[in-house]
Amino acid sequence: MKLGCCYYPEHWPEDIWVDDARRMKDIGLSQVRIGEFAWSRIEPEPGRYDWAWLDRAIDTLDNVGLEIILGTPTATPPKWLVDSMPDMIAIDADGNPRNFGSRRHYCFSHLNYRKECERIVTALAERYGNHPAIVAWQTDNEYGCHDTIVSYSESAKLAFRKWLAEKYADVGALNIAWGNIFWSMEYRNFAEIDPPNLTVTEPNPSHVLDYRRFASDEVVSFNKLQVDILRARSPGRDMIHNYMGFFTEFNHHKVGQDLDVASWDSYPLGFLEQFWFSDEEKLRYARQGHPDIAAFHHDLYRGCCTGGRWSVMEQQPGPVNWARYNPAPLDGIVRLWTLEAMAHGAELVSYFRWRQAPFAQEQMHAGLLRPDNEEAQGAVEARQVAREIALLETANNGQKSVAIIFAYEAAWLFETQPQGQSFRYIELVFEMYSALRQLGLNVDIVSHEADLSGYKMIVAPSLPILSSAFVDKIKALAVPILFGPRTGSKTADFQIPAELPPGALQDVLPLKIKRVQSLRPGLTEKGDDHDVSRWIEDVETDLVPSETLVDERGILFGKNGVNYLAAWPSQKLLRRIFMKMASDADVGICELPRDLRLRSLGDLQFAFNHGIEALSLSDLNLASAATEFLIGEENLPSAGVAVWRRQIESQNRA
Amino acid sequence: MKLGCCYYPEHWPEDIWVDDARRMKDIGLSQVRIGEFAWSRIEPEPGRYDWAWLDRAIDTLDNVGLEIILGTPTATPPKWLVDSMPDMIAIDADGNPRNFGSRRHYCFSHLNYRKECERIVTALAERYGNHPAIVAWQTDNEYGCHDTIVSYSESAKLAFRKWLAEKYADVGALNIAWGNIFWSMEYRNFAEIDPPNLTVTEPNPSHVLDYRRFASDEVVSFNKLQVDILRARSPGRDMIHNYMGFFTEFNHHKVGQDLDVASWDSYPLGFLEQFWFSDEEKLRYARQGHPDIAAFHHDLYRGCCTGGRWSVMEQQPGPVNWARYNPAPLDGIVRLWTLEAMAHGAELVSYFRWRQAPFAQEQMHAGLLRPDNEEAQGAVEARQVAREIALLETANNGQKSVAIIFAYEAAWLFETQPQGQSFRYIELVFEMYSALRQLGLNVDIVSHEADLSGYKMIVAPSLPILSSAFVDKIKALAVPILFGPRTGSKTADFQIPAELPPGALQDVLPLKIKRVQSLRPGLTEKGDDHDVSRWIEDVETDLVPSETLVDERGILFGKNGVNYLAAWPSQKLLRRIFMKMASDADVGICELPRDLRLRSLGDLQFAFNHGIEALSLSDLNLASAATEFLIGEENLPSAGVAVWRRQIESQNRA
Amino acid sequence: MKLGCCYYPEHWPEDIWVDDARRMKDIGLSQVRIGEFAWSRIEPEPGRYDWAWLDRAIDTLDNVGLEIILGTPTATPPKWLVDSMPDMIAIDADGNPRNFGSRRHYCFSHLNYRKECERIVTALAERYGNHPAIVAWQTDNEYGCHDTIVSYSESAKLAFRKWLAEKYADVGALNIAWGNIFWSMEYRNFAEIDPPNLTVTEPNPSHVLDYRRFASDEVVSFNKLQVDILRARSPGRDMIHNYMGFFTEFNHHKVGQDLDVASWDSYPLGFLEQFWFSDEEKLRYARQGHPDIAAFHHDLYRGCCTGGRWSVMEQQPGPVNWARYNPAPLDGIVRLWTLEAMAHGAELVSYFRWRQAPFAQEQMHAGLLRPDNEEAQGAVEARQVAREIALLETANNGQKSVAIIFAYEAAWLFETQPQGQSFRYIELVFEMYSALRQLGLNVDIVSHEADLSGYKMIVAPSLPILSSAFVDKIKALAVPILFGPRTGSKTADFQIPAELPPGALQDVLPLKIKRVQSLRPGLTEKGDDHDVSRWIEDVETDLVPSETLVDERGILFGKNGVNYLAAWPSQKLLRRIFMKMASDADVGICELPRDLRLRSLGDLQFAFNHGIEALSLSDLNLASAATEFLIGEENLPSAGVAVWRRQIESQNRA
Ligand SMILES: [Zn+2]
Numbered sequence A, B, C: 001m002k003l004g005c006c007y008y009p010e011h012w013p014e015d016i017w018v019d020d021a022r023r024m025k026d027i028g029l030s031q032v033r034i035g036e037f038a039w040s041r042i043e044p045e046p047g048r049y050d051w052a053w054l055d056r057a058i059d060t061l062d063n064v065g066l067e068i069i070l071g072t073p074t075a076t077p078p079k080w081l082v083d084s085m086p087d088m089i090a091i092d093a094d095g096n097p098r099n100f101g102s103r104r105h106y107c108f109s110h111l112n113y114r115k116e117c118e119r120i121v122t123a124l125a126e127r128y129g130n131h132p133a134i135v136a137w138q139t140d141n142e143y144g145c146h147d148t149i150v151s152y153s154e155s156a157k158l159a160f161r162k163w164l165a166e167k168y169a170d171v172g173a174l175n176i177a178w179g180n181i182f183w184s185m186e187y188r189n190f191a192e193i194d195p196p197n198l199t200v201t202e203p204n205p206s207h208v209l210d211y212r213r214f215a216s217d218e219v220v221s222f223n224k225l226q227v228d229i230l231r232a233r234s235p236g237r238d239m240i241h242n243y244m245g246f247f248t249e250f251n252h253h254k255v256g257q258d259l260d261v262a263s264w265d266s267y268p269l270g271f272l273e274q275f276w277f278s279d280e281e282k283l284r285y286a287r288q289g290h291p292d293i294a295a296f297h298h299d300l301y302r303g304c305c306t307g308g309r310w311s312v313m314e315q316q317p318g319p320v321n322w323a324r325y326n327p328a329p330l331d332g333i334v335r336l337w338t339l340e341a342m343a344h345g346a347e348l349v350s351y352f353r354w355r356q357a358p359f360a361q362e363q364m365h366a367g368l369l370r371p372d373n374e375e376a377q378g379a380v381e382a383r384q385v386a387r388e389i390a391l392l393e394t395a396n397n398g399q400k401s402v403a404i405i406f407a408y409e410a411a412w413l414f415e416t417q418p419q420g421q422s423f424r425y426i427e428l429v430f431e432m433y434s435a436l437r438q439l440g441l442n443v444d445i446v447s448h449e450a451d452l453s454g455y456k457m458i459v460a461p462s463l464p465i466l467s468s469a470f471v472d473k474i475k476a477l478a479v480p481i482l483f484g485p486r487t488g489s490k491t492a493d494f495q496i497p498a499e500l501p502p503g504a505l506q507d508v509l510p511l512k513i514k515r516v517q518s519l520r521p522g523l524t525e526k527g528d529d530h531d532v533s534r535w536i537e538d539v540e541t542d543l544v545p546s547e548t549l550v551d552e553r554g555i556l557f558g559k560n561g562v563n564y565l566a567a568w569p570s571q572k573l574l575r576r577i578f579m580k581m582a583s584d585a586d587v588g589i590c591e592l593p594r595d596l597r598l599r600s601l602g603d604l605q606f607a608f609n610h611g612i613e614a615l616s617l618s619d620l621n622l623a624s625a626a627t628e629f630l631i632g633e634e635n636l637p638s639a640g641v642a643v644w645r646r647q648i649e650s651q652n653r654a
């Protein structure tokens, strides 16, 4: 695994570039991402390119042997460009423009902006496509950041109509698919259809789901436009985009089909603060992030690129500027995050950013260096971990163990009709992921279109749109599989299946969901040693349940290894279910304390202590006096990492 | 009382209509509401009517003897109509359009949309007005649903100016009535006046109140337009509209003057979740609804139609889709709700809807049938209650007992100037209603214009605009009467009366409110065994108070049976006040446990257990070994109902 | 000190004016503010002035010897004026108009509205400028009330570009100052620059800060326009504006340079309810206001006018109408507030308003008189305090003791980039003020440009933009000085200083802030007997800290009397720090109970009991049997005030 950083030569006086490059090497970095926000310097006036400075910057980095990932600058079109076609900006749900003055001020559907992107990307690719220092390209930057996937512009409206016409051909088919008869919402032609916005009450959910599919497809084609240009002019370089955390607004699996490497931007502290975690978790992990946040995304994005190659393009190196509260990371945790990425198979961990900028929006975002050019804590840890990584042989990602099936459309669907406010798809997936990880298991998070053969256990937290083809695929697998609540609850058109949920799953599991209930906080259904909250389903079946509530209602049903969970589960229930599945699958598990996580990669075994207290690996029977540690030792301090070589006989241990 | 359902033949393949009709009869339903959202099928292209399908649907229902309530489809104008005059949609308070894509996408003040409504209603009335199966018409659907009463469109602005010119004739009179001198808000002519919207800080409250009166009057005239057309072309049929729960945006008393039957849509679980109830109540009654929610509306809407005729047009039969959380009703509670409506004098309980639709916005709203055509729990209970109703002779609503006076303008006024955030009119009324009902009393909720003679007790939770005529009316009554806080606090122009509150009431009760105070949560004034919260008034009077705080300040004052309560009361205080009033009025009361409610209708006595625990009617001295039950028995299980015949000597028991 | 009231003759029938004037005198008032909302009466039609009524009103007041403060009516332009140039209204952050219908419906940058203001102010000044009864003018009313400083109108955009061109001359300088290279935000000319509004994510903080400076400057010039006209035509009269509470949207120090008297509008109960105080404080002080609210503003605004002259232009006399909850003031507290203003050096306390208006927006705002013309509690207390004031010789404000340095730009800066949601500048200043006041100290709150010589202690709660000139100034002072967190953290361009925070302060205090952390509620750092919350900084220094956390990290560092506090402090920590500073400065302190406050003025010593319980001044060693009280006595009841003459030897007691 390589280390790198994000660098903005245009932000600094040219006379310190050489020193910057030298210091990067000295710390142990080998790759640098540059250029992705520099349009106004590359093309300061319409049509007038200034390559000189960028030539020099690239050469400066190249001269010390740094490899370069060059970003296309399409996330920050300059003011003169926006002023030349003011309707290129996106329109928000209230009908307001999303103006110039920060970044991502464009609508994916604006055809002339796409032309401008073609032009600038072509120019960049032609200038640097064959430069030996350029090893990869990053397209744009963080698609969707600041809620920029869905736009209600005129361009988007016209593109949506075209998308619908292509999908449905006949507007009558659309009327039926959406159930437009419901409230006289029938259309006579595609030109009558508007985006599902500012309606009196909620718009038709089928309308919304198609709009989100459309918006996601716009991202896919926008990205492909750039990739096609770059591949043609820069052969042999990796195509990369940097995804974000807990972000499901577009289909990353689809975008990933056009990439060589899926990268993501890892800010564990910011994500903990900004997302659904409880106050208790936000305090406990304020300086580490929840132990599963980074790993979840590593495992998710590894599955979002056809070849399974992935990186961390931006790694939090200190306090950030954008969360409600921004504490400093625990000393040592930047190192831990770096080794953790390695344990999950990353090719690169690139710190964001080289030096903290003293100006503009992100001036309070830490870098490896402080604004006064001294090393910040991030640099200290990067230097240490660079040495440690060198001790570890690169290994491939190892054998398949547990697969979680993730579907972006599920997120869109449940956001469109949650039915209960607390039913959040990404949280349900995360809960199941976390339960598996607390059993010490290696997890792959994959698309429902992925090859599932070879996995020993499969978990689909919820798969609301369930095709017969998918059911046929799982029929061929002889491993334990769990489907979570609301699986098979909708057709692809966002309708309830004629045979009721779980739809096509009934082919292998004879049960029907006859009624569902969402439960407000505090309203729970009692199990023996756990509570069901948020969601419960009434099941009609002759199957004997394998988990019941105290009132005898079944909440888990299985047949031939295929299981259906008819409730929102607690961690306690999940642990029991997964332990049973692992036992059936003959997968070794290890019940871990709350703050400890394991990961194996090839024959390397990693252990990470995300807690404040030290842990003893021997006490947990994870290590013994005989264990030879490559990194760390059996006593794992706060933020500590240990790595040792796994034994052959424990092959089955995840 | 009849049972019915809401049915949408246009949603289903025609080949199942016959079976649907047969099954409705089989369950015990006799009325069906249809048509209210079907405009796009009745008139698929401008001016081209398609009656054939509706003819067949009506005949299919008629053939098995079902009676039909036909809805006018004006809540869902088709897209082609909206596109032909895009300014017919309402404009929200932010100036945004309220677009096509769901329902109720029209502004009541748009004159050309009114013409279109005239046209479609006339066409419907001419086609079906004399069809023997048509027994009633429903105008539009749920006026005001999704916050659609007040619009800030150009049409509304022009209509408002006209309304003002008619009301005030002279703009000088308006300037005085509103007190426009206050901040140089004086107008020189009516054409200078805009809706009270997007002002820098709060607009003049008189301006707001007149705008809400105007908006309400627009509903009245919109409804009357349809009623007049229908009455002329469909003689002998009942005119109905379906009101909503806890909804006060327009004056239902005024709309009701043009109707034969006031109906309403009863969703006890959704209302509990969405309104002001405490978390404790929301958990305790999650699957039953608060015991007074349905009854409150039954008693309210009975008073919203001149003849006192009323129905439940939509009865929740299972989980709904639109609350934040949507649990399933307790088994048996749909039956309880149905018998409860009967006990309060309903003519019809119509379940919404026949079959759960698998598509569009309400696909998660339960019906009597599941989407797969099997019977849901609602159908099971409807079938049972249909048999039970047949056992009970219809009786009239019985003698007058307690009247609550309800004023829609009071709701508008306190929303415009709450003076303390927690002063909510509808909640105050509900609190008083609930206290009366927990004493076992029958309650009528009536307009201040209603005939009050014959009532044994009268309660006006608050009547801020109090005319001398009304005071004269109560002078003639020799029964205990309670006026709540802020009664008489404003003139009809939204000014403080010259003689101070309670204004004209001082004619019968010599006291003045010299100062009022709103209290933040936690700030209370101590009574002996109760707390005053939210609101307290400083009273200037020589009267000896009948309730005082521990510091001797009076909060209840009375003279000749007329009482004024100068505080927001707790349930404890209300119970004491009402017991005293009942004793003075010689009205029998019964202190009920929290979950039990009684209602008498003619000589039938009903008891309803809204709780989870069983209750014994004997233990409560409500029944004895000798009681002959028509329904149920002395042990009342959870969701249980008992009905027995009242004794003559207990006439005074409510 | 004089007493006065705000009076609106135009609201009342002319035949009661004489009686009103007589009663004002009778109560003890000597000044009356009139006219500030009367534009529609002064100029009922464009260009047609009606002076007659105002002539008579002024003469009526003059006839009984009342002095008049005449307001310019520019806060309430009439409808005809707005209709003549509809673009004169402000545009809010969502792009919506801020319409006519209440007040302050204008944009400060609209040039033609400025012309209209010139016209009406000139007309008023020419008519009344030399009237002997007119002793002062109030410009406009409460600049900024209802969030009216910042506007996004076309006028504002053009004026902003002009302001920028004047400030930067060259757009390249602006690009560098703002760091526009960051996200390709560079401009090619000033005409490309828009207000920082509706951007996709946060705009450049330098852009925002300049927009706020611009908006503030617009207020300054708007005010100066009026002052210049008035001074020329009404020589010898005081120029006054009435500021608001906890309001920092414009630079009051700058506006104050054009005024003779800074006045403010004091509503302690409303401010307590509406601002950040804890629930415990909101309940404890519901009827008094927090003990430091009024005093804080007295001391703040005394420093906002070059000569130190100040008044209370509007004094809450009873319940108000505009807070979420509006309880009544404790009996006696209006008197206390009045004497408290005197103790802090006010020239006038003017009650708002004479008589409660029965109409329009503020009809629930108490006056000295009730709407029925009887005296309300406010009048009772005003009459009493008028007599008491007469007993006390006027004295000057006394010697300098403690100075707090207040910077409006600091408020704008921290609002633009809080970095942690709970870092609120005004709250930090208030906390420090309150800690000082609980030690019995007299405090002046002054601009960083003020003359600091003569103060015995100086506290800068935070001074993020710290010039070398200011550091030079403090070098010359030999008194203890405390700088709070984030001092020196930014340049004037909103960049991090090259030498890191605290920037230029390093010149006298050798430390660097190498990292900052914001802490979510509940995340604290432990000190020995206190907790650090919200904010903590990591300090690089060789200095030995004078306060440390339990883990030894320093949070307070000092050298030669200059101290830097690297954390958000608790009251406990502040008390300890200030006691040490006071001891070093040889300033006498007195640890007061929570509800008691002291203030000295010349040789008068005041004590105020803001609590519900009585306090004994002897028990606190503040008085003895020998003390001769001018007002009150040694036992201070709830809302009680005592005044006595200070001894010469206790000169050093604040
Ligand atoms: Zn990023």
Ligand SMILES: [Zn+2]
Pocket (backbone or CB within 6 Å): B142, B265, B314
């Ligand atoms: Zn409905």
Ligand SMILES: [Zn+2]
Pocket (backbone or CB within 6 Å): C142, C265, C314
């Ligand atoms: Zn004011």
